[in-house]
Amino acid sequence: MSATAERSESSNGANFSSIPILDYSLLTSPDTKPQFIAQLRHALINVGFLYLSNPPVAPADIAAVIDYIPKLFALPQEEKDKIRMVHSPHFLGYSRLGAELTKGKVDHREQFDIATKHETRWREGEDVPEYWRLWGPSQVRIYLISSFMGDLLMHALQWPEEALIPGFRATFERYLDQVQALGYVFISLLAESFGLAPDALNYFYDTDEKMQHRAKIVQYPVVTDADADDQGVGPHYDAGFLTFLLQASPHKGLQVQNLSGEWIDAPPIPGTFVVNIGKALEFVTQGLARATSHRVLSPRASPGEPAAPRWSVPFFQNISLDAKLTEKTLEFPPEILKLKEGRGEVAATDSVNFTEFNQEPSGKVNLIGRVKSHPDVAERHYPALFKKYFPDGLPRAGSAY
Numbered sequence: 001m002s003a004t005a006e007r008s009e010s011s012n013g014a015n016f017s018s019i020p021i022l023d024y025s026l027l028t029s030p031d032t033k034p035q036f037i038a039q040l041r042h043a044l045i046n047v048g049f050l051y052l053s054n055p056p057v058a059p060a061d062i063a064a065v066i067d068y069i070p071k072l073f074a075l076p077q078e079e080k081d082k083i084r085m086v087h088s089p090h091f092l093g094y095s096r097l098g099a100e101l102t103k104g105k106v107d108h109r110e111q112f113d114i115a116t117k118h119e120t121r122w123r124e125g126e127d128v129p130e131y132w133r134l135w136g137p138s139q140v141r142i143y144l145i146s147s148f149m150g151d152l153l154m155h156a157l158q159w160p161e162e163a164l165i166p167g168f169r170a171t172f173e174r175y176l177d178q179v180q181a182l183g184y185v186f187i188s189l190l191a192e193s194f195g196l197a198p199d200a201l202n203y204f205y206d207t208d209e210k211m212q213h214r215a216k217i218v219q220y221p222v223v224t225d226a227d228a229d230d231q232g233v234g235p236h237y238d239a240g241f242l243t244f245l246l247q248a249s250p251h252k253g254l255q256v257q258n259l260s261g262e263w264i265d266a267p268p269i270p271g272t273f274v275v276n277i278g279k280a281l282e283f284v285t286q287g288l289a290r291a292t293s294h295r296v297l298s299p300r301a302s303p304g305e306p307a308a309p310r311w312s313v314p315f316f317q318n319i320s321l322d323a324k325l326t327e328k329t330l331e332f333p334p335e336i337l338k339l340k341e342g343r344g345e346v347a348a349t350d351s352v353n354f355t356e357f358n359q360e361p362s363g364k365v366n367l368i369g370r371v372k373s374h375p376d377v378a379e380r381h382y383p384a385l386f387k388k389y390f391p392d393g394l395p396r397a398g399s400a401y
Ligand SMILES: O=C(O)CCC(=O)C(=O)O
Pocket: 216, 218, 233, 238, 245, 247, 254, 294, 295, 296, 312, 313, 314
């Protein structure tokens, strides 16, 4: 265990000042697995964030992904715009700088939303939930889009054209497959660390073809204007179960909020993923696994910081669209529930919250979150929801088109 992890383990956890580092290779031997499980329990309950070293994702694929990112963002603007998110009812594709909001404020980042393979189950005119439409293919598709000028046939591509960035799609799909598999293993480890059977959370997942997980490839440009706002992404909680974040450049910028509200740096550590808990997992574990507020500060031109943009790849593990979190009560051993008492309560935060979880299926909660973050996409594909959340029309900020 590293010095950083040790410091965090030996504190009572209530006010962590660093993020624990867990070594996945401890799982290869039955002698060391209990050590991993104990560290995991501590990290889940007291911190809500951890670094995972030696993850089961091929280092060559991680290196290849990192290598492709600058090339992806360096594509001509018109090529990036061809796959812009506004074409996709599944909120997949490219968002220009300033197109996304967190808590109504513009995030200073440019990104591609790309997902694991999935055929949408939603069909126009069929009596199926609208939120099924949230998930759909990243593959090349043709959509008929209505506009006031008549019907316009548009190619809605979520992948850039192969010839422009050869091998990117295959590499990234290989990467997504591996992180998806890690996500499922991690959920069973988490169950074990809370004294449950490894399959205790299976209720929250559908069969593979009904599931979809998604990732973003993000570029945070360097902020040069001294007065500029440096919200790379504003304070927020992730919504789902687990996030696996690859920090793909050497910048600091990611910060995690501890129990007393202080912002703790989570700098990149090569060869690791940052793993954190989303609000849905916090809810179903009765608060045992902490969802922890975090944010990203934009890189600034300053000595010691590279003058290039910051790059990252968060992977968001979803749960079944139809799962209602209140429908499954997990029975934790009393000694595990007690560990939560030692932690104390989380200080008030103004991070984005997800209060609808106790009433709605997870797909509906997520759809509302996407509508709020991407009003221009919502206006085109979900007009009724758009009207509900943006009664005064499209906000000036939040639409780059
Ligand atoms: O870019 C990062 O390092 C984190 C991004 C993040 O927290 C998010 O997209 O939810």
